[in-house]
Amino acid sequence: MADNGKKIDIEVLRYRPEQEMEPVLQTYTVPFTDDMSVLQGLQHIKDHLDGSLSFRWSCRMAICGSCGMMLNGIPKLSCKTFLSDYYPGKLHIEPLKHFPIERDLVVDASDFISKLEGIKPYIIPKEPRTLEQGEYLQSPKQLEKYEQFSSCINCLLCYAACPQYGLDQKFTGPGVLALLQRYNADSRDDARSDRMEVVNADDGVWGCTLVGYCSEVCPKQVDPAAAVNKNKVNSTMDYFFRFLFPRGGKS
Amino acid sequence: MKKRSNEPVFWSLFGAGGVVVAFILPMLVFITGLAVPLGFLSPEVMAYERIHAFASCWIGKLFILAVISLPLWHAAHRIFLSLHDLGIHWGRTFFKWLCYGLAFLGTLISLILLVVI
Amino acid sequence: MNTRKSYIRPMEGWWLKNPFYIRYMIREATSIFVGIYALVLLTGLVSLSCGEASYNNWLVAMTNPIAILFHLIALAAVIYHTITWFAVAPKVVSPLFIAGTRVPDMFIVAAQYVIAILLYLILFAMVWKV
16 A cells, blocks of 8 residues: 555544443544545554454445445445545544444444344245246346345445434334335235235334435435335325225235 | 324325425416516406306316315425424324314315305 | 443434435425415415405405515425425336336426426416416
């Protein structure tokens, strides 16, 4: 890593529950090159400046969803964002908003995990297929109906973006509802009516006011706002026509 | 079993209202609130005979009902939800009755008057 | 020993901290002017059913400078409502497929503008020669 002398100030919101009651700010001066990601900046801090700094990361290539954090107030993946984008200004890093801070930049994501489990995030076919029956056949057009929603990497940026989730953690939230739609719209799945209970609840799709910031920040163009609001229509149809279409109709 | 929300009722009215506001109100506000009062359009546009005749026919009644009632439901829903956004978490039941109640009253008054005209 | 003690950050003033949220709150606030305008029309309807003299009083009231100012702001509000409404409406049907082909969200946005401008012109055409 060539040293051309450029340094950036990174201000991190730190929190160590065993030594402080509230988060505190700590600033590090990090030498960097134009090809360095924010994640690499954090790794430099941990490797050379302050080994106590805690943060999640894994793939370094925007597919594992581990490194989400607030960069100057905007939820981003630190591996996908460059330090040079913030230079010569200061980079202010906070853990993902709307989640409890566990330690430093690590948040407690257990609420998301339990909500995800609650929507049966797997294919439940009408009739289970045996190995002898062979694979499911699906046309490109059938794939197109749900493919964008399958791109979700569970990075939680949409939850950090969503003020309704911030105001009330009971809200199911954009990511989980996008994954719900991923399965409902998959031609191999037949469990739409099973998932309607989550959709129809006050904290299902009805917790959303279409702020739309979730889709803005999604690093994978999942468009969770579309998943949620399309299901407002589904939920409304289910509400008024439930006796005509008892199993929930097509997604 | 999670309780089913009744939001679809209010959301449908909100949506219908939003459509009316988007597709009709810009020109309607311009005509009724600016063009006629300021004289850009002839005062005849909103004269008593003309508007009374409009309100006497079916299409006129439906139009007037739509541009009064649906925007009221739209505004009621948005304002009620915005209270929550602003951090006002007390009096939810009171504000819900107030907001939707006003929309309902406005709808009722409009309906009664239009039936009678 | 368990030293876990998660920290929950407050939500006060959340919408002031990001231009996206400010634009959202402005969008929501337009409904105040929508509601008041609907009530203005309602008072017009009430005055209409009370007879010509009463209705003419309402027409005069509409020329009051405060009324003009309100309608100027209301016009800006409903225009902002329309722009933001058309922008997010695709989310309610997305992804949209017609005859198996994906309809881009931009098409849905554009189609709304086409229909809206048509309706505005029809409404205007009905009154401008009066």
